[in-house]
Amino acid sequence: MSIEIDVLNGDSSWPRAEPLLEAVWPHEVVEKLSWGHVKWAHADLRVLIDAPEDAERPGLACHVGIYFRTATWDSRKVQIGGIGGVSTRNDCRGRGYATLALNAAIRTLRDHEAVRFAMLFCEPHNEAFYEARGWHAFKGEVYAEQPEGRIRFEAMAPYVFDFTRKPRDGIIDLCGLPW
Ligand SMILES: CC(C)(COP(=O)(O)OP(=O)(O)OC[C@H]1O[C@@H](n2cnc3c(N)ncnc32)[C@H](O)[C@@H]1OP(=O)(O)O)[C@@H](O)C(=O)NCCC(=O)NCCS
Numbered sequence: 001m002s003i004e005i006d007v008l009n010g011d012s013s014w015p016r017a018e019p020l021l022e023a024v025w026p027h028e029v030v031e032k033l034s035w036g037h038v039k040w041a042h043a044d045l046r047v048l049i050d051a052p053e054d055a056e057r058p059g060l061a062c063h064v065g066i067y068f069r070t071a072t073w074d075s076r077k078v079q080i081g082g083i084g085g086v087s088t089r090n091d092c093r094g095r096g097y098a099t100l101a102l103n104a105a106i107r108t109l110r111d112h113e114a115v116r117f118a119m120l121f122c123e124p125h126n127e128a129f130y131e132a133r134g135w136h137a138f139k140g141e142v143y144a145e146q147p148e149g150r151i152r153f154e155a156m157a158p159y160v161f162d163f164t165r166k167p168r169d170g171i172i173d174l175c176g177l178p179w
Pocket of ligand 1: 062085086092093095097098099121123125126127128
């Protein structure tokens, strides 16, 4: 059975993505989490995979947000590709959808030659998932914008996926909202 993977504009595909993201991260649950207060960037692009015909119900099965950002690494400008909002509907998990969507996101970012590496932020229980897919912990400091100003961003652990650069340490300033 073939699986269709869409990579669409982030804003126009938001209505398709929203019900899945709300189901995976319900507002009333998120607001009680340590990172529930964080203001996140909007995705520039979204990878979307629909549920297969044999699923309990139709609709979106999997989402990965893609972000493009001119950031700094140790005070030098660098183009970063961001990945965020990785989520698969409960009844569609374990079928490889998140892996497929992540791979599609990485391919999309690689198509932009200026992008030097990809970056995501995850909770401790997901670190093994990303490490198994080639991501590396970034041990340095990350800064980002929030409504109150520039902050050290420690709400989640930073992970990087190497393209032409392999950052492991130093200071990365996202120069904008985190994702
Ligand atoms: C994490 C998540 C996206 C995985 O989606 P998925 O479509 O089931 O992922 P895949 O089918 O591609 O991969 C599943 C594999 O990853 C493993 N896996 C899933 N979550 C894992 C975790 N937290 N740690 C380690 N391995 C994990 C599964 O055991 C499975 O292994 P197998 O292939 O050896 O059977 C999904 O569980 C989810 O939406 N979780 C809630 C939201 C979330 O935490 N997202 C991550 C945000 S950073």
